[in-house]
Amino acid sequence: MNQYKTHLMVGIISIAAAVILIIVAGKQFRQMHHDEPLFPSQFLTRTIPLSEFNKNLQDTPGDATIYCFEGNEPGGNVLIVGGTHPNEAAGFITAYLIIENLRVQQGTVYVLPRANHSAFTHNDPQEGHPQFFTIVGKTGERRFRYGSRNTNQVDQWPDPEIYLHFPSNQKLAGNETRNLNRAYPGKINGTLTERVAYAIVNFINTEHIDLAFDLHEAAPEYPVVNAIVSAGRSQELASEANIELQFEDLYYSIEPSPYNFHGLSHREWADFTGTYPILLETANPMQGRLRGKSAASLIMTGLDPMYLKAAKLGVLKVPYDNAGIPLNLRVGRHVAAIAKIVDVFSRNYPEHAIIVSGLPTHDDLITLGLGRYF
Numbered sequence: 300m301n302q303y304k305t306h307l308m309v310g311i312i313s314i315a316a317a318v319i320l321i322i323v324a325g326k327q328f329r330q331m332h333h334d335e336p337l338f339p340s341q342f343l344t345r346t347i348p349l350s351e352f353n354k355n356l357q358d359t360p361g362d363a364t365i366y367c368f369e370g371n372e373p374g375g376n377v378l379i380v381g382g383t384h385p386n387e388a389a390g391f392i393t394a395y396l397i398i399e400n401l402r403v404q405q406g407t408v409y410v411l412p413r414a415n416h417s418a419f420t421h422n423d424p425q426e427g428h429p430q431f432f433t434i435v436g437k438t439g440e441r442r443f444r445y446g447s448r449n450t451n452q453v454d455q456w457p458d459p460e461i462y463l464h465f466p467s468n469q470k471l472a473g474n475e476t477r478n479l480n481r482a483y484p485g486k487i488n489g490t491l492t493e494r495v496a497y498a499i500v501n502f503i504n505t506e507h508i509d510l511a512f513d514l515h516e517a518a519p520e521y522p523v524v525n526a527i528v529s530a531g532r533s534q535e536l537a538s539e540a541n542i543e544l545q546f547e548d549l550y551y552s553i554e555p556s557p558y559n560f561h562g563l564s565h566r567e568w569a570d571f572t573g574t575y576p577i578l579l580e581t582a583n584p585m586q587g588r589l590r591g592k593s594a595a596s597l598i599m600t601g602l603d604p605m606y607l608k609a610a611k612l613g614v615l616k617v618p619y620d621n622a623g624i625p626l627n628l629r630v631g632r633h634v635a636a637i638a639k640i641v642d643v644f645s646r647n648y649p650e651h652a653i654i655v656s657g658l659p660t661h662d663d664l665i666t667l668g669l670g671r672y673f
């Protein structure tokens with residue numbers, strides 16, 4: 300009888316512990332489904348749901364908000380896409396910063412900060428990634444989600460053994476079927492990721508976007524970092540902007556979009572729309588295979604002792620020292636490159652000029668920090 304009571308007690312305690320764990324974990328998972336509030340600048344003129352460009356996205360976790368800033372003077376149209384990969388903080392934080400600070404005098408700027416909206420709703424716990432990180436802004440702490448590279452499997456499942464890209468039939472690993480930056484030009488009634496890609500391409504065509512940016516980050520040992528990636532028609536523009544950035548002591552490598560690698564934004568936006576596509580890449584140790592502890596602070600500081608060792612061994616593609624590669628510097632590189640490329644484009648195509656203000660320079664972000672702009 301005593302043994303029976305002991306077993307019963309162990310059973311009850313185990314079930315109670317499991318219920319507590321489920322409640323705590325469930326609460327944490329739920330929080331990932333809430334979009335953090337953004338506070339657009341007073342010059343926001345309207346927002347548009349992405350699903351307006353593919354009705355098959357309506358009422359799905361793939362729908363997202365496009366923030367639109369229209370200047371008083373007519374001019375060109377720019378699209379800035381962040382959050383293609385929500386584990387690349389500088390990509391979407393740059394988009395958030397632009398939304399909260401931008402003023403457009405001439406032309407129109409559209410910002411899509413959570414391009415893969417579903418991928419913000421989960422993260423990669425097997426990578427030891429945190430769910431959130433914090434920026435101390437003007438009115439206190441602001442918490443941002445740190446998502447995953449790919450669409451949430453709750454929203455798109457199961458992965459095929461082999462991902463066949465539409466329409467090229469290029470073969471990739473099955474999980475790449477949930478990677479937005481392998482899904483372009485997309486498919487109107489395809490997987491959730493293909494439907495998002497289709498909506499973005501349709502948006503670029505419908506709104507006659509002249510210049511389109513896709514903001515990313517990658518591991519410091521990856522060959523394409525601190526880079527401006529451009530497809531054929533945008534190569535001259537990228538090169539001209541790069542020379543002028545060098546005069547400001549900002550160094551980027553110019554990378555051409557590969558012709559035979561399908562699904563990438565710069566490749567397919569060039570082939571399926573009339574826009575000038577640009578992809579920007581910064582170096583982020585949190586995404587690297589060589590990193591040590593994956594604390595939320597690493598997203599902010601970019602300082603990792605294992606990467607210091609790697610730098611000494613000469614295996615990194617970027618300069619790296621005790622200063623790390625902090626988020627304000629990575630965002631500064633994105634903002635500086637966007638501003639310069641928009642400037643050069645406006646000079647070369649005055650009838651499609653875009654004139655903006657309100658954004659910090661690279662140096663502003665280094666000296667004043669990110670929090671000054673949030």
Ligand SMILES: [Zn+2]
Pocket residue numbers: 383384387480514515516
């Ligand atoms: Zn990326």
